[in-house]
Amino acid sequence: MSTQTSPLIIKLGGTLLQSNEALAALFTTLNTFIKEVKRPLVLVHGGGVLVDNQLNAMGLSSTKKNGLRVTPAEHIGVITGALAGTANKLLLAQAIAHNINSVGLCLGDGGLCRVSQLDAELGSVGKVDGGDATLISTLLNGGFMPVISSIGITQDGQLMNVNADQAATAIAEVLDADLVMLSDVSGILDGERQLINSLTHDRAQELMHQGVIKDGMAVKVKAALQATQTLGKPVAVGSWRNPEQLLSLLAGESEFGTRISQ
Numbered sequence: 001m002s003t004q005t006s007p008l009i010i011k012l013g014g015t016l017l018q019s020n021e022a023l024a025a026l027f028t029t030l031n032t033f034i035k036e037v038k039r040p041l042v043l044v045h046g047g048g049v050l051v052d053n054q055l056n057a058m059g060l061s062s063t064k065k066n067g068l069r070v071t072p073a074e075h076i077g078v079i080t081g082a083l084a085g086t087a088n089k090l091l092l093a094q095a096i097a098h099n100i101n102s103v104g105l106c107l108g109d110g111g112l113c114r115v116s117q118l119d120a121e122l123g124s125v126g127k128v129d130g131g132d133a134t135l136i137s138t139l140l141n142g143g144f145m146p147v148i149s150s151i152g153i154t155q156d157g158q159l160m161n162v163n164a165d166q167a168a169t170a171i172a173e174v175l176d177a178d179l180v181m182l183s184d185v186s187g188i189l190d191g192e193r194q195l196i197n198s199l200t201h202d203r204a205q206e207l208m209h210q211g212v213i214k215d216g217m218a219v220k221v222k223a224a225l226q227a228t229q230t231l232g233k234p235v236a237v238g239s240w241r242n243p244e245q246l247l248s249l250l251a252g253e254s255e256f257g258t259r260i261s262q
């Protein structure tokens with residue numbers, strides 16, 4: 001992790017969004033981080049689990065293709081509700097409860113990210129590119145922590161479901177930020193299910209080719225590799241389960257999850 005005052009982006013995903021206890025532990029750590037490290041912090045979040053729950057509650061089912069959710073146009077309203085609504089406001093509620101002054105946004109606010117349809121076969125799934133940093137920089141300068149969902153809006157006003165790892169990468173590029181991705185797993189696991197401490201581009205390609213890194217993790221690793229290339233710094237993938245380890249990572253001290261680099 002670099003020590004200058006460029007922002008730090010923490011991407012939150014997985015079943016974390018279902019556990020108020022785990023969220024409270026994480027936000028306690030974030031509060032400490034903000035007080036002690038005094039570095040601008042941005043949260044980018046998914047909430048695939050909440051999407052599943054809300055689609056099911058509506059009697060709708062969905063499938064994934066190469067780790068991305070196929071999103072028929074008639075599902076995008078429910079998915080927007082789950083991600084930009086429930087997930088975003090659950091996180092904002094935690095921020096408020098932990099005295100962190102926050103603002104909840106999506107990828108379309110202030111032109112932060114440019115989003116277009118990724119592939120007609122996936123329906124309303126967005127391809128995300130970096131856009132305008134002005135709004136986020138203004139909020140960070142004002143002492144607010146932006147909390148950003150992965151719902152995007154196309155140039156002609158269509159709502160799009162964007163994978164949150166890809167969204168986090170695009171935002172890291174816009175802000176020239178460091179990126180840490182928190183998930184349900186301790187990091188990236190090898191064929192023997194052992195944690196890989198350090199993963200280079202070539203080894204990652206090999207493990208994806210072998211099917212050892214697959215599904216959502218393959219999407220995450222590809223997004224992280226893109227970020228390492230454009231930002232010229234490593235990206236960490238680890239668990240939200242031990243937030244105190246996260247503090248050590250940010251202080252440059254401990255082994256935490258998997259460090260992905262070129």
Ligand SMILES: Nc1ncnc2c1ncn2[C@@H]1O[C@H](COP(=O)(O)OP(=O)(O)O)[C@@H](O)[C@H]1O
Pocket residue numbers: 012013014015046048165182183184185187188189190212213214215216217218220
């Ligand atoms: N090699 C691997 N190491 C760790 N997890 C993997 C691997 N390959 C596939 N996975 C799966 O990827 C999941 C993480 O991806 P995903 O569910 O998309 O995360 P998130 O919701 O946090 O973005 C893990 O829970 C695991 O089931």
Ligand SMILES: CC(=O)N[C@@H](CCC(=O)OP(=O)(O)O)C(=O)O
Pocket residue numbers: 012013014045046047048049051067068069079083125126150161162163164165216
């Ligand atoms: C296109 C696509 O796959 N979008 C994701 C967006 C949410 C997400 O990425 O959530 P996690 O970070 O919790 O996995 C989805 O619908 O599940």
